[in-house]
Amino acid sequence: xxxxxxxxxxxxxxxxxxxxxxxxxxxxxxxxxxxxxxxxxxxxxxxxxxxxxxxxxxxxxxxxxxxxxxxxxxxxxxxxxxxxxxxxxxxxxxxxxxxxxxxxxxxxxxxxxxxxxxxxxxx
Amino acid sequence: xxxxxxxxxxxxxxxxxxxxxxxxxxxxxxxxxxxxxxxxxxxxxxxxxxxxxxxxxxxxxxxxxxxxxxxxxxxxxxxxxxxxxxxxxxxxxxxxxxxxxxxxxxxxxxxxxxxxxxxxxxxxxxxxxxxxxxxxxxxxxxxxxxxxxxxxxxxxxxxxxxxxxxxxxxxxxxxxxxxxxxxxxxxxxxxxxxxxxxxxxxxxxxxxxxxxxxxxxxxxxxxxxxxxxxxxxxxxxxxxxxxxxxxxxxxxxxxxxxxxxxxxxxxxxxxxxxxxxxxxxxxxxx
Numbered sequence: 001x002x003x004x005x006x007x008x009x010x011x012x013x014x015x016x017x018x019x020x021x022x023x024x025x026x027x028x029x030x031x032x033x034x035x036x037x038x039x040x041x042x043x044x045x046x047x048x049x050x051x052x053x054x055x056x057x058x059x060x061x062x063x064x065x066x067x068x069x070x071x072x073x074x075x076x077x078x079x080x081x082x083x084x085x086x087x088x089x090x091x092x093x094x095x096x097x098x099x100x101x102x103x104x105x106x107x108x109x110x111x112x113x114x115x116x117x118x119x120x121x122x123x
Numbered sequence: 124x125x126x127x128x129x130x131x132x133x134x135x136x137x138x139x140x141x142x143x144x145x146x147x148x149x150x151x152x153x154x155x156x157x158x159x160x161x162x163x164x165x166x167x168x169x170x171x172x173x174x175x176x177x178x179x180x181x182x183x184x185x186x187x188x189x190x191x192x193x194x195x196x197x198x199x200x201x202x203x204x205x206x207x208x209x210x211x212x213x214x215x216x217x218x219x220x221x222x223x224x225x226x227x228x229x230x231x232x233x234x235x236x237x238x239x240x241x242x243x244x245x246x247x248x249x250x251x252x253x254x255x256x257x258x259x260x261x262x263x264x265x266x267x268x269x270x271x272x273x274x275x276x277x278x279x280x281x282x283x284x285x286x287x288x289x290x291x292x293x294x295x296x297x298x299x300x301x302x303x304x305x306x307x308x309x310x311x312x313x314x315x316x317x318x319x320x321x322x323x324x325x326x327x328x329x330x331x332x333x334x335x336x337x338x339x340x341x342x343x344x345x346x347x348x349x350x351x352x353x354x355x356x357x358x359x360x361x362x363x364x365x366x367x368x369x370x371x372x373x374x375x376x377x378x379x380x381x382x383x384x385x386x387x388x389x390x391x392x393x394x395x396x397x398x399x400x401x402x403x404x405x406x407x408x409x
Contacts, residue, residue, distance in 0.1 A: 002218060003218055005175075005196075005218075006198050006218045008231075009198075009230050009231050009234040009273075010229055010230060010231070011229045011230070011231055012229055013226070013227050013228060013229030013269070021229075022231065036216075039173055041172065041173060042172075042173040042175075042196065045172060045173070046175065049233060049234065049275075051231070088196075110208075110211060111211065111219070112204075112207055112211070112219050112220065112221050113220055113221065114221045115200075115220050115221060115222035115223075115226075115229065116202075116221060116222065116223055116226070117223075117226050119252075119254050119256060119257075122226050122227075122256040122265070123226075123227060123265065
């Protein structure tokens with residue numbers, strides 16, 4: 001159940017991995033689409049917190065090209081619907097996330113990513 | 124019963140059977156629900172705005188279900204895979220992570236509008252190995268610093284936990300303060316043994332004393348009556364009846380006669396004869 005909204009917040013937290021550790025890259029991702037309730041207010045409030053390029057990159061990796069490369073100025077309904085779909089309705093069920101810096105692999109099984117670190121990786 | 128956190132680490136203690144038991148126990152459900160509502164109250168989120176929350180130690184999603192009902196979006200982390208499996212079965216709405224909070228979070232700064240945690244922090248107070256990263260102060264420091272980073276400014280984190288001593292409270296609050304949090308401990312029903320609940324209420328930002336520590340609930344746990352187990356009243360009534368002496372004696376005259384008849388039929392020797400004295404109640408003579 002990794003949605004892109006959480007993926008967009010997630011950086012690698014292994015020891016010493018402090019730069020270039022975001023966004024995590026998807027590997028062999030199997031996705032599932034599930035309907036979620038549309039809430040325009042929430043999206044408007046959340047938009048400033050989103051790293052836009054990372055979100056578009058992650059969506060493209062998962063084969064969704066509905067979002068424009070540049071964040072649009074106008075927040076019309078059509079755009080919010082697209083954003084809602086990408087952020088909250090695309091679930092990654094299987095696969096892995098790999099840190100672009102230290103190459104740590106966080107496997108995803110059954111929709112739950114395993115974020116546990118080995119003893120020597122704890123900061 | 125000894126405290127579960129002293130028995131085994133959480134990911135082992137909450138195995139498949141314990142996870143199911145925990146989730147299906149109606150009393151635990153009730154207590155968890157009450158504490159979640161109280162934690163939300165203490166979070167004091169602005170009304171009408173859907174917030175994005177972090178549920179630390181979400182377990183099987185008992186608290187997450189309430190967050191769903193209240194219309195919040197949330198992310199849950201837990202270290203016990205069996206509990207997360209139960210959460211998947213229960214189809215909670217939040218995103219779940221298998222994560223050891225003592226290792227810290229990897230969330231970007233300012234990700235969440237708030238954080239709640241129900242009955243979790245006490246699990247961080249035991250060292251599982253002798254490795255330096257496994258000592259409680261190290262794990263607490265890692266937890267609080269990364270949590271502080273992940274919360275937006277201003278916001279709150281409310282963490283309910285079961286401390287065994289004042290030293291533990293002292294340790295936790297001092298480390299939280301070092302991590303940059305304001306706030307402190309809120310105790311509900313401080314004079315009750317059963318209903319007493321300890322909440323660590325932490326603030327991020329909000330300078331100038333705008334954020335004031337809320338008061339704990341006072342009074343004589345009048346909530347108790349609602350919070351107790353089903354059928355407890357009936358059990359109490361029965362017990363009162365027994366005490367008042369109206370209980371029927373099991374071994375009355377009929378019962379004795381029946382038994383004697385049975386023994387005679389079986390040919391047992393030395394069965395006393397029946398008489399007017401059989402099964403007679405003796406006078407209380409001293």
